[in-house]
Amino acid sequence: MNRAAPDPKQNMGKPEPRLEGRLKVTGEARYASDMPVNNPAFAFLITSPVAKGQITAIDLADAKAVPGVLDIFTHENTGDLKHLKYDPQGGGGSTSIQDFGPKIQHDGQIIGMVVADTYEAAREAAYKAKFEIATEKPSAGFHSEGVKEASPKKSEPKAGDAEKAFDDAAVKFEGWYGTPTQHHNPIELFTTTVAWNNDELTVYEPSQFMYGLKNSLASKVGVKPEKVRAISHFVGGAFGSKAQLTPRTGLVALAAKRLNRPVKLVATRDQGFTIATYRAETQHKIRIGAQRDGKITSFQHQGWELTSRPDAYAVGGVEDSARLYSFGAVKTDVKNVHADRNTPGFMRSPPVVPYIYALESAMDELAYQLKMDPVELRRVNDGMKDATGKEWSSRSLMQCYDEAAAAFGWSKRNAEPGSMRDGDWLIGWGCASAVYPTHMGPAAARVQFSADGQARVQIAAHEIGTGILTVVGQIAAERLGIPVENVRVEVGDSVLPPAPVAGGSTQTASCCSVVAKACDAINARLNANGGTPAPAPRETVGTGTGRNHEETFARLGVATLEEYAEQVPKEVKPNPVMGLVVDPMKKLYSGSSMLGGGSHAEKLMYALGAEFVEVRVHRLTREIRVPRIVGAFAAGRIMNTRTARSQYMGGMIWGISSALHEATEIDPRYARYTNDNLADYIIPVNADIQQLEVILVPEKDDLVNPVGVKGIGELANVGTAAAVANAVFHATGVRVRELPIRLEKLLTA
Amino acid sequence: MSEQNQGWSRRNFLTSTAASTMSVALLDRAAGAAPADEPKADPRSPVSLSLNVNGSTRRVALDARTTLLDALREHIGLTGSKKGCDHGQCGACTVMVDGKRVLSCLTLAAAAQGREVTTIEGLASADGTLHPMQQAFIDHDAFQCGYCTPGQIMSAVACVKEGHANSESEIREYMSGNLCRCACYPNIVDAITGAKPKMKEA
Ligand code: FES
Ligand code: FES
Numbered sequence: 005m006n007r008a009a010p011d012p013k014q015n016m017g018k019p020e021p022r023l024e025g026r027l028k029v030t031g032e033a034r035y036a037s038d039m040p041v042n043n044p045a046f047a048f049l050i051t052s053p054v055a056k057g058q059i060t061a062i063d064l065a066d067a068k069a070v071p072g073v074l075d076i077f078t079h080e081n082t083g084d085l086k087h088l089k090y091d092p093q094g095g096g097g098s099t100s101i102q103d104f105g106p107k108i109q110h111d112g113q114i115i116g117m118v119v120a121d122t123y124e125a126a127r128e129a130a131y132k133a134k135f136e137i138a139t140e141k142p143s144a145g146f147h148s149e150g151v152k153e154a155s156p157k158k159s160e161p162k163a164g165d166a167e168k169a170f171d172d173a174a175v176k177f178e179g180w181y182g183t184p185t186q187h188h189n190p191i192e193l194f195t196t197t198v199a200w201n202n203d204e205l206t207v208y209e210p211s212q213f214m215y216g217l218k219n220s221l222a223s224k225v226g227v228k229p230e231k232v233r234a235i236s237h238f239v240g241g242a243f244g245s246k247a248q249l250t251p252r253t254g255l256v257a258l259a260a261k262r263l264n265r266p267v268k269l270v271a272t273r274d275q276g277f278t279i280a281t282y283r284a285e286t287q288h289k290i291r292i293g294a295q296r297d298g299k300i301t302s303f304q305h306q307g308w309e310l311t312s313r314p315d316a317y318a319v320g321g322v323e324d325s326a327r328l329y330s331f332g333a334v335k336t337d338v339k340n341v342h343a344d345r346n347t348p349g350f351m352r353s354p355p356v357v358p359y360i361y362a363l364e365s366a367m368d369e370l371a372y373q374l375k376m377d378p379v380e381l382r383r384v385n386d387g388m389k390d391a392t393g394k395e396w397s398s399r400s401l402m403q404c405y406d407e408a409a410a411a412f413g414w415s416k417r418n419a420e421p422g423s424m425r426d427g428d429w430l431i432g433w434g435c436a437s438a439v440y441p442t443h444m445g446p447a448a449a450r451v452q453f454s455a456d457g458q459a460r461v462q463i464a465a466h467e468i469g470t471g472i473l474t475v476v477g478q479i480a481a482e483r484l485g486i487p488v489e490n491v492r493v494e495v496g497d498s499v500l501p502p503a504p505v506a507g508g509s510t511q512t513a514s515c516c517s518v519v520a521k522a523c524d525a526i527n528a529r530l531n532a533n534g535g536t537p538a539p540a541p542r543e544t545v546g547t548g549t550g551r552n553h554e555e556t557f558a559r560l561g562v563a564t565l566e567e568y569a570e571q572v573p574k575e576v577k578p579n580p581v582m583g584l585v586v587d588p589m590k591k592l593y594s595g596s597s598m599l600g601g602g603s604h605a606e607k608l609m610y611a612l613g614a615e616f617v618e619v620r621v622h623r624l625t626r627e628i629r630v631p632r633i634v635g636a637f638a639a640g641r642i643m644n645t646r647t648a649r650s651q652y653m654g655g656m657i658w659g660i661s662s663a664l665h666e667a668t669e670i671d672p673r674y675a676r677y678t679n680d681n682l683a684d685y686i687i688p689v690n691a692d693i694q695q696l697e698v699i700l701v702p703e704k705d706d707l708v709n710p711v712g713v714k715g716i717g718e719l720a721n722v723g724t725a726a727a728v729a730n731a732v733f734h735a736t737g738v739r740v741r742e743l744p745i746r747l748e749k750l751l752t753a
Numbered sequence: 754m755s756e757q758n759q760g761w762s763r764r765n766f767l768t769s770t771a772a773s774t775m776s777v778a779l780l781d782r783a784a785g786a787a788p789a790d791e792p793k794a795d796p797r798s799p800v801s802l803s804l805n806v807n808g809s810t811r812r813v814a815l816d817a818r819t820t821l822l823d824a825l826r827e828h829i830g831l832t833g834s835k836k837g838c839d840h841g842q843c844g845a846c847t848v849m850v851d852g853k854r855v856l857s858c859l860t861l862a863a864a865a866q867g868r869e870v871t872t873i874e875g876l877a878s879a880d881g882t883l884h885p886m887q888q889a890f891i892d893h894d895a896f897q898c899g900y901c902t903p904g905q906i907m908s909a910v911a912c913v914k915e916g917h918a919n920s921e922s923e924i925r926e927y928m929s930g931n932l933c934r935c936a937c938y939p940n941i942v943d944a945i946t947g948a949k950p951k952m953k954e955a
Contacts, residue, residue, distance in 0.1 A: 006947075008894040008940050021891050028899030029887040029906060031833020031873035038832035046827075071797055123823060124816040125797065191837040191845055191934050192900045240835070240900025241934050273838045469898030469935050650894050650937065657936035682842040682932060689929040690938040691922075 019646035112278020158320035164333030173293025192240020219595025281349025321359025330387030364726030432735025441602025445504025471647030483523035509715020575600025659724020807875025844931030
């Protein structure tokens with residue numbers, strides 16, 4: 005049996021294997037740093053060894069004496085680069101800290117770059133460049149002296165009088181929770197290659213937003229966007245880290261221009277911790293008031309999020325925690341804490357990973373206080389409206405709970421902490437909800453359909469591992485009534501029509517909707533000329549059986565029909581900015597992404613799930629293992645059960661990682677990351693993962709978008725950490741409220 | 754190895770992988786040691802090397818500090834082997850040297866002279882038929898972004914050949930030097946389990 009290819013249930017597409025599978029298993033898939041360029045020079049970054057200070061002198065004599073060195077770039081000779089607007093929404097700059105000195109504003113800030121004939125020479129010279137720095141004492145994090153608290157402009161849902169409802173409640177719960185700094189650490193490093201041809205440049209860089217990269221780089225180097233071509237056919241993992249322009253890209257472009265030669269940069273793993281973004285640490289205060297039957301009358305959620313000095317980056321997950329259940333009254337608040345750190349950014353499920361961890365841990369604590377089964381507590385508070393009265397477009401949370409609980413065997417649980425054992429191992433079972441807003445962005449696509457039944461789809465989407473090539477191929481095959489093998493899909497190039505940022509789990513919904521629209525336009529032309537109508541859209545995707553159009557094409561006197569389509573989701577409204585109406589499609593072409601949906605749409609649009617985890621904690625050593633995990637998820641139409649299951653699987657393992665493994669450690673004295681490598685930044689290895697089961701729960705929701713798809717790439721790592729933490733409590737009676745849960749935190753008990 | 758030891762053995766595994774790589778480098782130096790009185794060459798000046806990669810001979814002149822990984826990627830044009838850390842911590846650069854899995858980022862190109870190097874590009878048959886492990890990775894969806902995949906597949910083939918694919922837990926243990934951030938681990942285990950009998954037939 006092949007677990008990787010689940011049989012499609014209702015409203016699910018076939019488990020087609022990935023279209024690019026062969027390229028990926030043969031080493032032929034070309035990622036950005038694999039793209040051949042003519043006679044490249046090699047770059048090596050120099051990064052600051054201190055978090056705060058001022059460069060007072062630079063001595064490059066020894067560095068320049070290294071044979072093969074072509075030039076060295078520092079703040080003294082890079083003034084040509086323009087300042088790019090910081091854009092926390094994706095697209096623009098990843099940070100306001102774009103200068104390479106003399107002011108140093110965070111550890112590992114880029115302060116120089118050597119370019120040489122060989123990588124080895126560039127690296128040697130980088131270590132020989134001397135920078136004198138007048139250092140100042142930095143503030144590292146929440147508890148450091150000198151940090152500044154401020155209110156980011158984030159929506160803070162409020163309904164009813166939550167404080168009074170709390171005071172009046174029969175059962176009250178209050179708790180603090182904390183989540184650590186995390187880094188995306190895709191296995192592909194941050195690479196950039198730039199080649200100029202007269203006044204035009206091509207940039208090869210792994211990207212989650214081709215049009216953002218193209219337009220931002222154009223602004224950075226001061227050329228017209230049409231002079232820039234961005235290429236990123238395959239991305240070796242991104243998880244949010246490759247959606248904005250980081251300072252390295254302009255620097256490489258400038259060097260390539262000055263040297264009149266292609267320049268290739270492959271930043272090192274440790275540099276990756278400071279030259280891009282990360283998930284900032286958060287703290288949460290939760291207050292819940294409930295009736296004795298479990299009905300929650302008051303929910304209050306305050307969040308604090310760390311950020312850099314200049315940038316107010318906040319994820320503000322109260323927007324989602326406040327909606328998850330039918331609370332009686334709600335009060336929320338989000339604060340930024342500014343420190344001497346690099347600017348954080350999106351990391352897989354940015355708002356919900358920390359905020360839902362806090363909520364779902366609190367739900368478990370409340371269940372114990374009420375002596376109630378945690379699944380039943382969710383059921384009591386399940387409902388089709390949130391506290392503000394807004395309705396859900398579809399909501400299958402309890403179906404997910406029921407299916408996952410049955411598969412897990414939850415009914416055999418003895419709720420008493422420490423009551424389930426197997427020899428020296430304490431067994432704990434825990435559960436939590438997963439939730440992710442359904443977003444969609446404007447998108448455009450071009451489709452060609454030929455008389456021989458072959459189709460070609462062009463869209464500047466991003467193959468970051470989600471399977472976008474395959475599902476786009478499937479939707480085209482379905483609409484045109486041809487087998488998926490007949491569809492060629494081209495993505496990852498800014499000469500193609502734009503797709504929205506591959507963030508916020510928007511890609512499948514946005515790209516499939518617009519490709520379907522282009523295909524329908526082709527069908528309309530064929531039908532108008534006596535073609536056989538395409539088969540009606542099916543419940544299952546990608547079962548096209550072939551359609552003969554040769555006669556119709558002959559009648560039309562063409563060999564190929566081509567249609568270009570644009571689609572702006574109804575949730576994305578043209579914005580009146582300073583009296584002007586900004587067309588979302590124009591904005592997309594100029595490199596900014598506008599997403600709609602989630603809690604901002606007419607109805608609440610979310611994908612939901614439930615996860616059940618077993619942990620085993622050793623009685624003496626407190627070693628923690630996760631022998632099994634079951635997750636059930638409902639997310640509207642599933643395009644491909646194979647790629648969907650894989651994304652859920654990866655997400656669940658990310659959740660286990662959040663719970664038990666990963667955290668970036670910060671030296672509080674120097675505001676520096678101390679475990680900036682893959683041996684010390686712990687992520688799960690193969691041996692950490694044992695039984696894992698994904699259940700796809702059928703759901704239909706025609707309101708969310710034309711294809712009825714909810715995004716799934718960021719759903720399954722939400723709530724997992726709470727499920728693990730809840731299981732650890734069940735096993736040991738110890739409630740750990742600061743992630744990750746490492747064995748030393750259980751030894752104190 | 755029992756489950757409770759795995760946190761420790763993960764470290765062990767990485768160390769032992771690195772150690773086996775180093776032994777290749779040391780062995781080679783011993784074999785080709787220069788006489789003591791020869792003046793010390795500048796390590797930066799190019800060394801002429803002839804490398805046997807996927808059955809064909811490649812002549813290159815390289816800075817002596819060039820790793821096998823950079824030689825393959827930047828000088829020979831075989832970009833299938835990936836750089837994920839350059840420090841022996843991720844396994845993305847795994848290739849075979851004389852039939853054994855080796856981290857090419859921790860191997861100097863010069864140390865690979867006179868040895869048979871096999872990369873992901875050399876795994877399929879000349880007629881394009883995929884190696885059973887490559888096909889199994891597709892069938893079991895054992896990758897998402899695909900960046901760790903060349904290293905995973907090279908390691909997986911070696912894992913079977915070494916006789917370390919006798920149970921799911923043994924496979925997990927012997928594949929733990931290859932990180933996958935997309936976290937396709939259960940599918941990788943299924944792919945190896947599925948490919949193993951077919952590798953015997955082939
Ligand atoms: S690149 Fe060699 S182990 Fe990571
Ligand atoms: S498939 Fe992406 S890192 Fe393994």
